[in-house]
Amino acid sequence: MPKSELWRKSYAKGEYRMGQGRGWEGAVLRLLRAKDFVCTVTDAEDVTPDYRRLRFTDGGLLVATGVHPTMWVRLWFDNAGKPHQRAYTLVDPDPAAGTFSLEFALHEGCASDWARAAKPGDTIEATVQGTGFERPEPGPSHVFAVGDPASLPAINSLLDALGSAPATVWFEGGDDELPFRTDPARHELRKVPRKDSGAHLVEQVKADLPGLLQGTSDPYVWIACDTATTRALSAYVRRELGLPKQRVHALGYWRAT
Incomplete structure (x- = not known):
């Protein structure tokens, strides 16, 4: 079986080991001690024909990493048998409930294709590394x-x-x-x-x-x-x-x- 097909089947079955098989991007993130989580879709809403909101349970992400303004996560998608990551800003993160939403501006590509088809129960791997927020001082007028x-x-x-x-x-x-x-x-x-x-x-x-x-x-x-x-x-x-x-x-x- 080709490696790409093996990766796809293992990913779909949940047997794929997080942080492995992601090419140089995944290797760099591992060296930087990035944290990996599995998030589960709980709801989907088409805000407009080209803009979709998905709600998730966070798999422990928010408690483990904390929350700050403009916080984003890297999601991992299957792109023709190869891993592909894109970053998305958390919407309404709730550490106590362990939930957040993500909003997708839809266009061509594997990330948008996944978001269009996503339904409750679907899972996605998320990596947290590199996000941050520095509040300007003095505060902006x-x-x-x-x-x-x-x-x-x-x-x-x-x-x-x-x-x-x-x-x-x-x-x-x-x-x-x-x-x-x-x-x-x-x-x-x-x-x-x-x-x-x-x-x-x-x-x-x-x-x-x-x-x-x-x-x-x-x-x-x-x-x-x-x-x-x-x-x-x-x-x-x-x-x-x-x-x-x-x-x-x-x-x-x-x-x-």
Whole structure:
């Protein structure tokens, strides 16, 4: 039997040993003492045709690792017989109940295929390593966030964590039915269509942000888009607008192909 078929069958039967057979990514995570858990789907909800929420029991994850804002886990999927990992932000983690949700912006790929088909009783392996959150000090007088459907759960978590701070959010793509947790009294949501592989979003933020920063004593800029867009905006904010690194968080959430 080919190795790929053996891996698939062992995984499906629950005989696959966690942390083994994951290629160089799995080897590195083992060296970094990553923690592995098996999570079980308890419910599934189609928020929109392209956005799906799954609820899980955590297999002891939350008690073992603790919880922080924007916390994410790596999920492991079968990609044509080979292991593939993608990171997802926890939604409403409840350590006492041992539950959390994950939200999937659906597109092509093995992770979205798994999420579309997932049903109660299905299991998925999750690895925790590399996630963290540093609360900006002093606290932000205004938050400036840039994201898209892939980073919406993290944006919601960030705004919850930073409490009463007002925020301006540039959001690329998606539709009006997505589960935004913005508060109109404190948060301004600026929706931007995705055009020119993210270049339109970059130009929009460049046009808006300098004026908004004027008179803002302690800004905090948070960027989580596709890798190229994130790099372009991070470089602009740091080099051209001169914000210090401790006031900027930037992380590419996906790679455009």
